[in-house]
Amino acid sequence: MTNVIKTTKGLDIPIDGAAQKMIERTVISDIVALVPDYYHGIIPKVLVRAGDRVKAGTPVFHDKIHENLNIVSPVSGKVLAVNRGEKRKLINITIERDVVNEYENFGHPSLESLSGEEIKSALLKAGIWPYIKQRPYDVIANPNKTPKSIFISSFDTAPLAPDYNFILKGQFADFQTGIDALAKLTPGKVHLGVKANVPSNEFLKVKNVEITEYEGPHPIGNVGIQINHVDPINKGEVVWTVNVQDMLYIGRFFNKGIIDLKKIIALTGPEVIEPKYYTTLPGTAVAPFINGNVHKGIPLRYILGNVISGIKVDINDFIDPYASQIFVIDEGTEIHEFLGWAMPRLNKFSATKLFFTPLLQKKFFKKIFGDIKFSYDARILGGRRAIIMSNEYDRVLPMDILPEYLFKAMITGNIDKMEALGGYEIAPEDVALCEFVCTSKLPLQLIVREALDMMKKELE
Amino acid sequence: MDMNALRNFMDKIKPYFEKGGKLEKLHSVYDGFETFLFVPTTTAPKYGSHIHDPVDTKRTMSTVIVALVPALLFGMYNVGYQHYLAIGQDVNFWTEFLFGFLAVLPYIVVSYAVGLGIEFIGAQIKGEEIQEGFLVTGFLIPLIIPINTPLWMVAVATAFAVIFAKEVFGGTGMNIFNVALVARAFLFFGYPTHMSGDSVWIRTGTALGFGGGNVVDAFSGATPLGQIATASTSVPHITDTFGHSLGFWDGFVGLIPGSVGETSIIAIMLGAFVLLITEVASWKTMLSVFFGGALMGIVFNLFGPDTAAAHFPWYNHLVFGGFAFGAVFMATDPVTSARTEKGKWIYGLLIGCLAIIIRVLNPGYAEGMMLAILLMNIFAPLIDFYVVDANVKKRISRAQKSIQ
Structure with a gap:
């Protein structure tokens, strides 16, 4: 019997365009790019020049603060360019890939014989470290600190999130190896969050971890929520987190001795014609996924990650190494809604009782009107205001935190209050729903991100 | 097209x-x-939520206005009803309503013209978007004043409230006091002779030149609470304008003298229904105000001094005067109320208790609701402070345990 944690706080947003459970094909663009901005907090020092040959696993840049922290090429090929913008800010490093991948040789270290320190330096060298993140501050883990525990959530509850039971089919051996490696990096436990009531959930068979089952609406699948319930972070403590698919990188590294960053991502959203899963590599261009598979005639927004906490990108940009989803929605700039605030707006989904949504989702009305398709676009649907309504955020944040007060501390830059009110425990993605429901249309994830950066700067 | x-x-x-x-x-x-x-086409930033709930402050505020409409319509009718009663003319429903409409309309126009004018100027100076907060305030002000208040006083009070209770604090969402109540308090303390006594509650003159007549002999325009406060005996006997006894159900229906929108519990309940099913107002605050009022009323009934006010039945306290209106529309103002869920219980309870304490123990203020809410507006942040502090302390003790 595992421990089950239930909550009713949160919100599942009904949105169309879930990926069918089939892997369409492998999409890896001829030119891949490493974008330093995607590795939040890293100050890049470039290690290659245009024309250099790299293999999959060759360091392309490293962090100026932790010089042993490499970011490596996911492919073998030739460095095309090191692109810089204003004030010589590094934009990206582009690599023209070979048809057949050549892998850097890491000597196939055996996990059993390695100590925690040796595992750490191997992961840093091989460029897998950036996939290990830490709380507080939601940044790449500081390799010089020891975490009190490590958390992995095996499921994602965000809108149209990929199904990891499907993605990991046949790869659980690598996942297990990843767990075994991480277990040596902490004196505490490795926690695996598993979704309750899923038939034949393969994650329940994983060994060497503390399994907790969770039940409830989004954001219960967020690792931050799970940490808050199981082993909350106190001042001075560090917890590490790793995404499910990124665990495979660690597993493959110790099982095969190579850097194999293949992952599966889901192309989802209401503007995708045939939403599907694709095999790809981080750094692949966005365009090949999209071409011919999205609705035409309206301005579109491409999002890496999920629709409530992802990054908006241009079609010519490259895949974020942390994204397991590409989301396409209507940008909404060509919609001119007359007296929108006063209209019934039957096609709009609201978490409030100010629209007919909650009523129309009741069984009785579903029988009469059928399933109503809600329409979504990127407009914020109102004007930015001071916080007026109370108890909005609390209802969608299942954490022992008073969100309004934490946000106010963050907005005013009061670090003492941020510490006292749970600033160490929160990450932007955890407040994504707060931002969705906010009547005052505040950019809460940006507020949290900037505040965490400020805390890190002042307190470390 | x-x-x-x-x-x-x-x-x-x-x-x-x-x-x-x-x-x-x-x-x-x-x-x-x-x-x-038109819904603005402002789109979400690069990082963050790319979709948003369609709710916005316009929707929320207009829902409050919808909730206030029954009280306004009933108030208009009651103004006409009281007027024709006072001048002893028997007219039909529509004539009564028309008179009330003409009597109340100028207050709505003045309140909005002054308030929105200041808001537009403020927004222009600050270079900000105009905010919706005054849409509700401007609607509330005509409903909480006596019908004989001079228009210029309403204009001055509205200007004072918008500037000194709201704009200087930073606008909607930043104010400490309920803006409409500040306007009411300004009138009450600034022009006490016009705001109390028996002559202000019933329009005995005309409304925009309409419905003239002479007041009949037996007429007295005192409100029930006014009668209680000035009672010469300790028997809490209240009467209508012609000396007939009034009871609980008269207060419930609301065809009695009083501020324009405050008299009818039926109309206020319709508004409460709208606010509660839409969850715009907190049921916790609303319920706890009534609970606090009832509790304090019972305490005075059982143990109070031997005065008419203390003997006034507790259930009558809830249906006469501005108690119900304040509980439903003023105490629940999210900006000036306690904002934590636990805090809302305490905040509401104290408003209810205080309103009755003021009514019973201070004959100078026949109506205690306005002062109770304004006083608790000051204490709302303090109540929240203790709720938030409990969360902070929990985190500190958790940290200390983990060190051991």
């Missing part, structure tokens, strides 16, 4: 209001109208 034409028209005149345009000084006015007519 029409909508497109309107959109094109708005786009066409837009340049005049932008920087360097001829009407640059009216930019916030244009902006206010544009966002009123």
Whole structure:
């Protein structure tokens, strides 16, 4: 019997365009790019020049603060360019890939014989470290600190999130190896969050971890929520987190001795014609996924990650190494809604009782009107205001935190209050729903991100 | 079709209001109208939530206004009803309503004209978008004043409240006091002779020249609470304008003298229903105000001094005067109320208790609700402080345990 944690706080947003459970094909663009901005907090020092040959696993840049922290090429090929913008800010490093991948040789270290320190330096060298993140501050883990525990959530509850039971089919051996490696990096436990009531959930068979089952609406699948319930972070403590698919990188590294960053991502959203899963590599261009598979005639927004906490990108940009989803929605700039605030707006989904949504989702009305398709676009649907309504955020944040007060501390830059009110425990993605429901249309994830950066700067 | 034409028209005149345009000084006015007519096409930033709930402050505020409409309509009718009763004329329903409509309308016009005017100027000075907060305030003010209040006083009080209770604090969402109640308090303390006594509650004169007549002999315009406060015996006997006894159900229906929108519990309950099913107001605050009032009323009934006010049955306290209106529409103002869920219980309870304490123990203030809410507005942040502090302390003790 595992421990089950239930909550009713949160919100599942009904949105169309879930990926069918089939892997369409492998999409890896001829030119891949490493974008330093995607590795939040890293100050890049470039290690290659245009024309250099790299293999999959060759360091392309490293962090100026932790010089042993490499970011490596996911492919073998030739460095095309090191692109810089204003004030010589590094934009990206582009690599023209070979048809057949050549892998850097890491000597196939055996996990059993390695100590925690040796595992750490191997992961840093091989460029897998950036996939290990830490709380507080939601940044790449500081390799010089020891975490009190490590958390992995095996499921994602965000809108149209990929199904990891499907993605990991046949790869659980690598996942297990990843767990075994991480277990040596902490004196505490490795926690695996598993979704309750899923038939034949393969994650329940994983060994060497503390399994907790969770039940409830989004954001219960967020690792931050799970940490808050199981082993909350106190001042001075560090917890590490790793995404499910990124665990495979660690597993493959110790099982095969190579850097194999293949992952599966889901192309989802209401503007995708045939939403599907694709095999790809981080750094692949966005365009090949999209071409011919999205609705035409309206301005579109491409999002890496999920629709409530992802990054908006241009079609010519490259895949974020942390994204397991590409989301396409209507940008909404060509919609001119007359007296929108006063209209019934039957096609709009609201978490409030100010629209007919909650009523129309009741069984009785579903029988009469059928399933109503809600329409979504990127407009914020109102004007930015001071916080007026109370108890909005609390209802969608299942954490022992008073969100309004934490946000106010963050907005005013009061670090003492941020510490006292749970600033160490929160990450932007955890407040994504707060931002969705906010009547005052505040950019809460940006507020949290900037505040965490400020805390890190002042307190470390 | 029409909508497109309107959109094109708005786009066409837009340049005049932008920087360097001829009407640059009216930019916030244009902006206010544009966002009123069309949902702004502002889109989500690069990082963050890319979709948003369709709820916005316009929707929330207009729901409060919808909730206030029954109280306004009943209030208009009651103003006419009381007027024709006082002048002893027997007229039909529509004549009564028309009189009330004509009597109340100028207050609505003055309240909105003054308040929104100041808001537009403020928004223009600060270079901000016009905010919706005053839409509710402007509607509340005519409902909480006696019908014989001079219009210029309403204008002065509204201006005072908007400037000193709201704009100086930073606008909607930043104010400490309920703005409409500040306007009411300004009238009450600034012009005490006009705001109390028996002559202010019933329009005995005309409304915009309509419905003249002479007041009949037996007439007395005192409100039930006024009668209680000035009672010469300790028997809490209340009567209507002609000396007939009044009871609980008279207060419930509301055909009695009082502030325009405050008399009918039926109309207020309709509003409460709207606010509660839409969850715009907190049921916790609302319920705890009534609970606190009932509790304090019972305490005075059982143990109070031997005065008419203390003997006034506790259930009558809840249906006479501004108690119910304050509980439903004022105490639940999210900005000035306690904001934590636990805090809302305490906040509401104290408002209810205080309102009855003031009514019973201070004969100078026949109506305690206004002062109770304004006083608790000050204490709301303190109540929240202790709720938040409990969360902070829990985190500290957790940290200490983990060190051991």
